[in-house]
Amino acid sequence: MYRNLLRMLILVIGGCALMAIVSPAMAQDATAPSFDVEITGTYGPFLPPDVSTTGHQSDLLINTLHWFMGVLFVGWGIFFVYCLVKFRQRPGHKADPKPVKAKVSKYAEIVVAVFEAALLVGLSIPVWAEVKEGFPTEEENPQHVRVVAEQFAWNFHYPGPDGVFGRAGPQFIDMASNILGIDPDDEHGADDIVSGELHVVAGRPVIADVTSKDVIHSFSIPVLRLKQDVIPGMRIPVWFNTKDDSAGNYEVACAQLCGNNHYSMRALMVIHATQSDVDAWLESAKPEEFDEDEFD
Numbered sequence: 593m594y595r596n597l598l599r600m601l602i603l604v605i606g607g608c609a610l611m612a613i614v615s616p617a618m619a620q621d622a623t624a625p626s627f628d629v630e631i632t633g634t635y636g637p638f639l640p641p642d643v644s645t646t647g648h649q650s651d652l653l654i655n656t657l658h659w660f661m662g663v664l665f666v667g668w669g670i671f672f673v674y675c676l677v678k679f680r681q682r683p684g685h686k687a688d689p690k691p692v693k694a695k696v697s698k699y700a701e702i703v704v705a706v707f708e709a710a711l712l713v714g715l716s717i718p719v720w721a722e723v724k725e726g727f728p729t730e731e732e733n734p735q736h737v738r739v740v741a742e743q744f745a746w747n748f749h750y751p752g753p754d755g756v757f758g759r760a761g762p763q764f765i766d767m768a769s770n771i772l773g774i775d776p777d778d779e780h781g782a783d784d785i786v787s788g789e790l791h792v793v794a795g796r797p798v799i800a801d802v803t804s805k806d807v808i809h810s811f812s813i814p815v816l817r818l819k820q821d822v823i824p825g826m827r828i829p830v831w832f833n834t835k836d837d838s839a840g841n842y843e844v845a846c847a848q849l850c851g852n853n854h855y856s857m858r859a860l861m862v863i864h865a866t867q868s869d870v871d872a873w874l875e876s877a878k879p880e881e882f883d884e885d886e887f888d
C-alpha cells in the first residue's frame with residue numbers, strides 16, 4: 593500500500609519537475625521569424641509585461657484564480673491522501689467505498705461556490721464590460737486602424753493624412769500591388785498606408801477593426817492582454833489604450849491555429865513616445881505618388 597502511494601507521489605512530483613524544466617526551454621526554442629529590432633520587456637514562463645491601461649484587471653483575475661485553484665488543489669489533494677490512508681483495507685478493516693456524509697465538506701463546497709460567484713459578479717463581468725464595451729468616444733481622439741489578417745501575416749491599414757479609409761473590397765485585391773483591395777477609384781484610398789507594422793502612441797486610445805481575408809485567426813497582443821478572434825466576412829472592433837510610459841517594441845501574435853505556418857504569424861507593434869514620432873513613421877510609410885496613368 594505505502595509502496596504504491598510512494599510510486600504515485602514520485603510520478604506526480606517527477607512529472608511536474610520535468611514540465612517546469614522543459615516548458616520554458618521549449619518556449620525559448622521556438623523558431624518564429626525574429627524582428628530587426630529588440631523586443632521590449634522579457635517573455636518567460638510567467639505573464640509578459642503589461643503596458644495597457646486595463647490589463648491589470650485581467651491579471652488580477654488570472655492571479656486570483658490561479659492562487660484559488662492552487663489552494664483547492666493542495667486542500668483536496670491532502671484530503672484525497674488522507675482518505676486513501678484512513679479507509680484502506682488492512683487486517684481487521686475492510687475497505688469501505690460508501691460516501692462519507694460530513695458537514696465540513698458541505699461547508700467547504702458552499703464557501704467555494706460563494707467565492708466563485710463573487711469572482712464572476714465582482715471581477716469578471718465588470719472587467720469584461722469595460723474591455724469589450726467601454727470604447728473611447730471621438731472626443732478622446734482615438735487612433736483608428738484596420739487590421740486585416742491573412743495566412744500568415746498581419747496587415748495594418750491606416751487612413752492617411754485625410755483621415756478617411758479608402759473603400760476596400762476583395763474584387764480589387766492584387767497580391768503584388770494592392771494586398772488589401774483598396775478601390776483605386778476612391779480618392780480617400782490614394783493616401784492610405786498599408787504596413788505590416790502597428791504604430792501607435794503611448795496614452796492615446798486605439799480602435800482597431802479586425803477582419804480576415806481567409807481563415808479564422810486571433811488578433812493577440814499579449815502585453816495589452818488583448819485577444820480577439822478574427823472572422824472572415826466580419827469586421828469586429830476592439831479597443832485598447834497604452835500606459836504613458838510604455839514606449840517600446842512589442843509583439844502582435846496570432847492566437848488561433850490557422851494553418852501550417854501559424855507559428856510565424858507575428859508582427860511588430862511600436863508604441864511611440866509622441867504623436868510626432870508616429871506621424872514621422874506614417875510619412876515614411878506613405879505610398880508613392882498616386883499615378884493616374886497606371887489605372888488608364
Ligand SMILES: [Cu+2]
Binds near residue numbers: 808847
Ligand atoms: Cu493566424
